[in-house]
Amino acid sequence: MDYQQILEEIEIEIQPLFGQGKVADYIPALGDVDADQFGMSITLFDGTQFNVGDADKLFSIQSISKVFTFTLALKYLGSELYKRVGREPSGNPFNSLIQLEYENGIPRNPFINAGAIVITDTLITHYKNDTKAFDEILLFIKSIAGDKSINIDSVVASSEMEHAYRNLALTNLMKSFGNIKNDAISLVQTYFNHCALQMNTQTLSRAMLYLANHGIDPISNKAYITKSQAKRINAVMLTCGHYDASGDFAFKVGVSGKSGVGGGIVAVIPQKMGICVWSPALNEQGNSLIGTKALELFTTKTGLSIF
Numbered sequence: 001m002d003y004q005q006i007l008e009e010i011e012i013e014i015q016p017l018f019g020q021g022k023v024a025d026y027i028p029a030l031g032d033v034d035a036d037q038f039g040m041s042i043t044l045f046d047g048t049q050f051n052v053g054d055a056d057k058l059f060s061i062q063s064i065s066k067v068f069t070f071t072l073a074l075k076y077l078g079s080e081l082y083k084r085v086g087r088e089p090s091g092n093p094f095n096s097l098i099q100l101e102y103e104n105g106i107p108r109n110p111f112i113n114a115g116a117i118v119i120t121d122t123l124i125t126h127y128k129n130d131t132k133a134f135d136e137i138l139l140f141i142k143s144i145a146g147d148k149s150i151n152i153d154s155v156v157a158s159s160e161m162e163h164a165y166r167n168l169a170l171t172n173l174m175k176s177f178g179n180i181k182n183d184a185i186s187l188v189q190t191y192f193n194h195c196a197l198q199m200n201t202q203t204l205s206r207a208m209l210y211l212a213n214h215g216i217d218p219i220s221n222k223a224y225i226t227k228s229q230a231k232r233i234n235a236v237m238l239t240c241g242h243y244d245a246s247g248d249f250a251f252k253v254g255v256s257g258k259s260g261v262g263g264g265i266v267a268v269i270p271q272k273m274g275i276c277v278w279s280p281a282l283n284e285q286g287n288s289l290i291g292t293k294a295l296e297l298f299t300t301k302t303g304l305s306i307f
């Protein structure tokens with residue numbers, strides 16, 4: 001299959017969608033990003049890469065970081081983790097408070113904000129403090145992506161901290177139920193720090209290879225997690241990776257994927273490749289509008305959905 005040709009066709013076909021959707025501005029520093037950008041990359045198991053558009057441009061990975069923190073927590077805690085966070089779709093927006101009250105402070109899954117905050121809390125406990133936890137998360141992502149230069153965008157991280165009302169509310173609500181063990185402020189800051197990491201579609205597509213290959217990175221041969229854990233992460237990405245639009249993403253694209261409000265989406269094609277697409281304007285559920293369309297075009301043109 002001529003992947004380069006397919007990516008170039010997609011780049012042309014998404015052009016009419018520029019101008020639709022809206023860049024996230026509830027984090028003011030993200031609101032400054034130019035909406036008219038698009039990049040897409042795929043990385044095959046031998047490391048061959050195909051790119052189109054702004055594939056080398058760094059963007060805020062935001063909730064895509066939750067895939068890596070979930071992986072790390074599963075690696076150290078195993079299924080104990082599910083006592084504190086579920087694995088069911090929430091059917092609600094990613095920052096919703098309502099369900100948490102009804103469900104006694106146990107978030108539905110590791111990808112909604114509340115679930116990701118619990119995951120970060122377990123990592124702070126595991127690594128004994130917040131600084132060490134962040135350092136280990138960053139090292140882990142650098143290893144998985146094969147890129148030592150990954151770093152934090154501190155403007156985005158402090159912008160989120162200045163507008164942290166809802167995430168602090170989620171954290172304090174869960175703490176009132178006993179499901180947060182560490183200090184709420186430093187926990188939320190650590191969570192923002194991993195959300196504020198910057199990567200591009202090239203490195204993120206490469207970073208998905210361990211999930212396409214049963215937990216083993218096919219390039220470095222490093223085993224990050226077990227086959228069964230990789231299966232479960234992919235399942236949660238499929239059912240919960242796009243929040244209340246997860247069903248729609250499965251319907252249109254038909255692969256495991258995870259979005260971030262920075263406009264990135266990662267996707268996994270089992271036994272074949274990692275994919276990442278980036279375009280900052282979001283649909284109503286907070287997922288990249290053009291990114292979703294580009295992935296839909298990709299699986300339609302290649303037949304590479306899991307269904």
Ligand code: DON
Nearest residue numbers: 062063094195259260261286
């Ligand atoms: O906590 C937040 O709201 C952001 N740091 C992450 C949210 C996000 O990326 C949702 N994804 N589509």
